[in-house]
Amino acid sequence: MPTPAPSSNGPWDAKLQQFHGGQDWAHLDNFIEDFSVTTNAFGMPESAKQASVSSIEHSHHYPPADQEPAKSSLAQFLWPTSWQQDGDRLILGNGASELIDLVIRMAPRGTWKPGPFRTQYKEYERSARNNDYMMLDSESPEKANVVCLVNPCNPTGDYMELPELQQWILDNALPGGHVLIDESMQPWHSSEFRNHSLTSARDFVERIYQDHGISVFVMHSWTKLWCCTGLRLGSVVCPTADHMRAIKKLQVPWSVNTVALAFLDAVVADKIYLNKTWQMTGAWRKQTVDRIKQRFPAWQCHGREFLSWIWVDTKSEEVAQKAVDLAKANGVPVRSGRPGYNLPTYIRLAVREPAKVDHLFKAWETI
Ligand SMILES: Cc1ncc(COP(=O)(O)O)c(C=O)c1O
Incomplete structure (x- = not known):
């Protein structure tokens, strides 16, 4: 496969397109979890995934x-x-x-x-x-x-x-x-x-x-x-x-x-999925915020308690870049606040289950 031309915006054409997270995972041999998007920590609901897989049968119509x-x-x-x-x-x-x-x-x-x-x-x-x-x-x-x-x-x-x-x-x-x-x-x-x-x-x-x-x-x-x-x-x-x-x-x-x-x-019929979303997202978010506060006291976490991501001000462009680079190198990419938002001291990370968050904090050990 041809390799795309190197660019600070990854696969995005910086002149024509807006940068978004979610593009790194496919290029990482050691990929573990995508923290760079705001998707639900529970992944694709199984029942609906099965329905969509079955629908391929009708995709010639x-x-x-x-x-x-x-x-x-x-x-x-x-x-x-x-x-x-x-x-x-x-x-x-x-x-x-x-x-x-x-x-x-x-x-x-x-x-x-x-x-x-x-x-x-x-x-x-x-x-x-x-x-x-x-x-x-x-x-x-x-x-x-x-x-x-x-x-x-x-x-x-x-x-x-x-x-x-x-x-x-x-x-x-x-x-x-x-x-x-x-x-x-x-x-x-x-x-x-x-x-x-x-x-x-x-x-x-x-x-x-x-x-x-x-x-x-x-x-x-x-x-x-x-x-x-x-x-x-x-x-x-x-x-x-x-x-x-x-x-x-x-x-x-x-x-x-x-x-x-x-x-x-x-x-839309999967009530169990939504109930666990409401039950766990806030709890996992709080755990991660608490871990950030403890490990990086200078960082400031932003955003309402029910949300599926945390917007973090590391207060330093250099630290934010290091957090982004280390996360990506260790298979747990996060979203930098620099491209698009032009807030280079910020990073955005998805709420995920604690075992996945362990990998992220391990990646950040040298910060
Ligand atoms: C607030 C918001 N609106 C709209 C979108 C567009 O989403 P999609 O085109 O994947 O439905 C996004 C994607 O990140 C988003 O965060």
């Missing part, structure tokens, strides 16, 4: 053009009691990434603004730049035509509860504007996540559309919660069924493939 029955299954997961009423605002995509780009393409041109946190997941900004928006700073007092907020925020781990989030939307979106709220990491909140989610705030979304013409889209990447980044699975809840149809009009047909649809249709 086209996938269903209406994304069914997987789309309705996801609607039932999001709105157990009102899915028949709300489901017509939902559409699936080839990862959230496809939908982020589609929604920004169809939004009104003008100014673009990110959420208020120190940094956030960068594909929103990339798409806005590609589509010639005028970029505003997160601290700008100006309202924008398109605002995008990642909540909980990857990578910083900040999180706004609904009242604060709704106020932020009202304070930052221009009348007629589009608002993209990314709740990919929000289902980790707890078994009560729906009550804290913008997907449940139907009245608010309806009201600001009617009163101010502001369209609120709630974006989900499902590749993190259900640890299936290779399958490409995302969705967006639109403010109205008409908005959903506007996306459908632009979306290429069959963008979600048979295997991903089969996975989604099965995974």
Whole structure:
């Protein structure tokens, strides 16, 4: 196989693409665990993995053009009691990434603004730049035509509860504007996540559309919660069924493939997987934070307690680089805060079971 040209951004084309974690594992002979992504520590749920493997049998046929029955299954997961009423605002995509780009393409041109946190997941900004928006700073007092907020925020781990989030939307979106709220990491909140989610705030979304013409889209990447980044699975809840149809009009047909649809249709029924996710992620996260505090007292851990990753300020560019290099050399890659986020003293590490974390701390013995 040809070897790719060496680059500080690994396989990413630094001029054209945004850097993301999750690319090192395939190139490491001694690979143990990927700490560079924000996926669920429990890996791919077995039942859904089996369903997707079986679906290969049908992959000589086209996938269903209406994304069914997987789309309705996801609607039932999001709105157990009102899915028949709300489901017509939902559409699936080839990862959230496809939908982020589609929604920004169809939004009104003008100014673009990110959420208020120190940094956030960068594909929103990339798409806005590609589509010639005028970029505003997160601290700008100006309202924008398109605002995008990642909540909980990857990578910083900040999180706004609904009242604060709704106020932020009202304070930052221009009348007629589009608002993209990314709740990919929000289902980790707890078994009560729906009550804290913008997907449940139907009245608010309806009201600001009617009163101010502001369209609120709630974006989900499902590749993190259900640890299936290779399958490409995302969705967006639109403010109205008409908005959903506007996306459908632009979306290429069959963008979600048979295997991903089969996975989604099965995974939403796996309550055991989610219960252990809610039970253990916070506990394992706290254990790792405590270990960091003890072993590296100068490092500062950021992010809400329920999240699937830890955002760590090592307070030193040199130390952060060493932590990244040692982790990679020992088969346990972490995400550097330098590429994309431009925060070179930071690293991001996934929450994983303690035995895997042992390997990471062993890798860091010489720091
Ligand atoms: C907050 C957030 N949104 C969206 C995505 C895109 O995910 P995907 O295209 O894999 O669904 C990611 C991936 O890292 C993410 O962290």
